[in-house]
Amino acid sequence: xxxxxRTTPPRTxxxxxxxxxxxxxxxxxxxxxxxxxxxxxxxxxxxAHTVREVVAHCARLGVRDLTLYAFSSDNWKRPREEVGFxxxxxxxxxxxxxxxxxxxGIRFTVIGxxxxxxxxxxxxxxxxxxxxxxxxxxxxxxxxxxxSRAAIARAFTEGGDGTETALLPxxxxxxxxxxxxxxxxxxxxxxxxxxxxxxxxxxxxxxxTDLDGVFSDFARRERRYGGVPAVTETTSA
Ligand code: IPE
Ligand code: IPE
Ligand code: MG
Numbered sequence: 001x002x003x004x005x006r007t008t009p010p011r012t013x014x015x016x017x018x019x020x021x022x023x024x025x026x027x028x029x030x031x032x033x034x035x036x037x038x039x040x041x042x043x044x045x046x047x048a049h050t051v052r053e054v055v056a057h058c059a060r061l062g063v064r065d066l067t068l069y070a071f072s073s074d075n076w077k078r079p080r081e082e083v084g085f086x087x088x089x090x091x092x093x094x095x096x097x098x099x100x101x102x103x104x105g106i107r108f109t110v111i112g113x114x115x116x117x118x119x120x121x122x123x124x125x126x127x128x129x130x131x132x133x134x135x136x137x138x139x140x141x142x143x144x145x146x147x148s149r150a151a152i153a154r155a156f157t158e159g160g161d162g163t164e165t166a167l168l169p170x171x172x173x174x175x176x177x178x179x180x181x182x183x184x185x186x187x188x189x190x191x192x193x194x195x196x197x198x199x200x201x202x203x204x205x206x207x208x209t210d211l212d213g214v215f216s217d218f219a220r221r222e223r224r225y226g227g228v229p230a231v232t233e234t235t236s237a
Contacts, residue, residue, distance in 0.1 A: 008105060010136035014064050017219030019172035021065040022058060023187050023194070026051070028178025028202030041085045046204035048093050057208045059104060059138045061215065065169055066140045069186045073113065073147035087117060090144065091124040098128050107135030111168070112146030141168065148188040155189075170194070173218050175211075177203040195221050 014020040026047060033043030051068065058066045071086060094108075101108050110125045117125075125144075155166040171187055171194040179200045183191065197214045199206070222229060 008137065011064060015062040018062045018215065019218050021169050021172045022063050023067040023171045023174045024054065025069045025176040025184065025186055026203040027176055027180060029204060031178065032202035032204045040082060043204055044086055044089055048089055050204050050206050052097065053208060054206065054211065055106065055140055057211055059106060063138060066138060067143065067168060067187065068140065069143045069146065071144045072185055073145050073150060074185065087121050091121045094124045094128045098131060101132050105135045105137035106132060107139045108132040110142050110144050112144045116145055148185045152189050173197065175199065175214055177201055177206050193223065193225055
C-alpha cells in the first residue's frame with residue numbers, strides 16, 4: 001500500500017453497499033499447512049501475509065471498522081509451542097506493519113485480555129496503538145485472548161475497563177473462512193443483525209476476489225432488522 005496524500009480527509013461515510021463493520025474469523029491456517037505436508041506454524045505464517053492483503057483491500061473499499069479474530073481465549077488449549085509461536089508472530093507483524101499502518105491512516109487496536117500475554121507482545125501492541133491513534137481511514141481491531149462471553153460479562157459487571165475490551169459497534173458482515181459454520185465465541189452481542197458469510201477457503205488462500213464476492217453478495221441482501229420488506233406500492237384504487 002502506498003502512502004496517501006497528506007490531504008486525505010477523515011473517512012466519515014462508508015460507500016453505498018459497503019459494510020461499515022466487517023469481522024473475520026480467520027480460520028483454517030492449520031489445515032492449510034497440514035494438507036500440504038507442512039507443520040501448522042507455516043499456515044500461521046501464510047495467514048499473517050493474508051491479513052496484510054485483507055487490511056489493504058478493506059481500506060481500499062471504504063470499510064470503516066475491521067475486526068479480526070486472531071487468538072481466542074479457548075486457543076490456550078493448544079500446544080504451548082503453537083501458542084508461543086503465534087504470539088511471536090503477532091509481535092513481529094505488528095512491528096513490521098506499523099509504518100505502513102501510520103502512512104495509510106489506519107488505526108490499530110487490540111481487544112481481549114492482555115494480562116496473560118508475553119510482555120514483548122503487550123509492548124508492541126501499546127506502541128502500535130499509540131502511533132496509529134490518529135488514523136481516520138480504517139480502524140483495525142485484532143482480537144487476541146478474546147472471549148465474547150467474557151467481554152459481555154465484563155461490560156455488565158464493570159461497565160468496561162477502558163481498554164476497548166467491552167462491546168464494539170454492531171457488525172454488518174461476519175466472514176468465517178475454513179469451512180466451519182460457527183461463531184466460536186466471537187462478537188456474539190455485536191453480530192445480532194450481522195449478515196453471515198461462510199467460506200470453504202482456508203484463510204491463507206483467501207484472495208481479494210473472494211472478499212469482492214462476499215461484499216457484492218452483502219450489497220444485494222435486504223436488511224430488515226425485524227421490520228417488513230420495502231415494497232413498491234402496486235395496488236390500484
Ligand atoms: C486459525 O486457524 C488461527 C488461529 C486459531 C490462531 P487454525 O489454527 O484454527 O486452523 P485450523 O482450523 O486448525 O485449520
Ligand atoms: C476460532 O477458530 C478462533 C480463531 C480463528 C482465532 P478455532 O479454530 O479456535 O475454533 P473452533 O475450535 O474450530 O471452534
Ligand atoms: Mg481452527
